[in-house]
Amino acid sequence: MRAATDRRTIAGMDRADVVARNRQYWEALAPRRPGESVEFFSSGGSALNEHELVAVGDVRGRRVLQLACSVGDEALTFAQRGADVVAVDLAPTHLATGRAKAEALGLTVDFREQDMMALEPDLAGFDLIFISWGGICWVPDLGQWAADLAERLTPRGVLVISEHHPLWEVLTVTGEETLTVSGDYFTAARDGYADPAKAPQITRELDAQVQSRSYVWNLGALASALLSAGLTIRSLQEFPEADMYAGLGDQAAHIPATYLLTATR
Numbered sequence: 633m634r635a636a637t638d639r640r641t642i643a644g645m646d647r648a649d650v651v652a653r654n655r656q657y658w659e660a661l662a663p664r665r666p667g668e669s670v671e672f673f674s675s676g677g678s679a680l681n682e683h684e685l686v687a688v689g690d691v692r693g694r695r696v697l698q699l700a701c702s703v704g705d706e707a708l709t710f711a712q713r714g715a716d717v718v719a720v721d722l723a724p725t726h727l728a729t730g731r732a733k734a735e736a737l738g739l740t741v742d743f744r745e746q747d748m749m750a751l752e753p754d755l756a757g758f759d760l761i762f763i764s765w766g767g768i769c770w771v772p773d774l775g776q777w778a779a780d781l782a783e784r785l786t787p788r789g790v791l792v793i794s795e796h797h798p799l800w801e802v803l804t805v806t807g808e809e810t811l812t813v814s815g816d817y818f819t820a821a822r823d824g825y826a827d828p829a830k831a832p833q834i835t836r837e838l839d840a841q842v843q844s845r846s847y848v849w850n851l852g853a854l855a856s857a858l859l860s861a862g863l864t865i866r867s868l869q870e871f872p873e874a875d876m877y878a879g880l881g882d883q884a885a886h887i888p889a890t891y892l893l894t895a896t897r
């Protein structure tokens with residue numbers, strides 16, 4: 633069921649239009665986005681990396697909500713580890729891929745077509761809320777998002793965010809040991825990507841240009857939104873990732889590419 637989306641205006645664009653545009657964008661990408669194979673999961677593969685597995689802890693018997701789940705790979709890993717999982721996304725074709733993989737693996741995941749800014753009221757009482765890898769950049773209003781999620785956690789519930797670093801979002805490699813600033817760290821909304829390397833890989837294979845509206849949420853904005861929502865930030869780790877600064881050389885080890893944050897109610 634598709635949840636209602638409110639019509640407030642965000643950076644000159646009606647929120648409902650942002651959601652509609654982004655759904656169209658992700659649906660266009662869907663046929664080329666299978667995610668991990670069924671065999672990957674059946675042979676013991678995990679869609680969460682080692683740092684994420686530590687951050688989420690033992691999920692057996694826990695109620696987990698994954699936001700912007702795409703084709704459901706991380707949701708499948710949670711289910712394989714014994715969690716009771718709800719996974720939401722805007723794009724119905726991505727969700728259909730996730731459902732097919734869950735069925736093939738004999739796993740139960742409640743995949744729902746929902747705007748993560750307008751979740752159904754029954755999506756509450758979660759021990760863990762998880763979002764990752766190009767999820768938070770689709771949130772148009774971080775303050776409202778954080779306040780809503782805080783209400784949907786159990787009293788000891790944890791929010792885990794594992795994401796591209798906002799500094800990486802605004803830097804472009806132009807040669808060995810050379811970076812330029814191609815985006816704005818302080819202004820969230822952006823239409824498309826100034827640096828194509830920041831866009832999903834498959835957009836480079838699309839015949840037609842599809843528009844999207846996404847947001848670079850800097851760490852100050854994120855911390856402020858979480859704290860204003862009454863959440864306590866428990867950890868914030870930043871990691872280098874040489875592949876994400878391809879061509880930069882050894883200097884890639886000295887700047888952040890990703891971050892992992894945990895917060896509790």
Ligand SMILES: C[S@@+](CC[C@H](N)C(=O)[O-])C[C@H]1O[C@@H](n2cnc3c(N)ncnc32)[C@H](O)[C@@H]1O
Pocket residue numbers: 651654655658699700701702703704705706720721722723726746747748749763764765766767770771
């Ligand atoms: C890069 S993918 C997320 C990646 C995912 N963690 C993974 O590793 O596959 C971004 C997803 O966000 C979804 N999305 C964008 N805006 C959304 C919204 N307002 N509510 C829910 N999902 C949204 C898109 O449909 C897309 O599947």
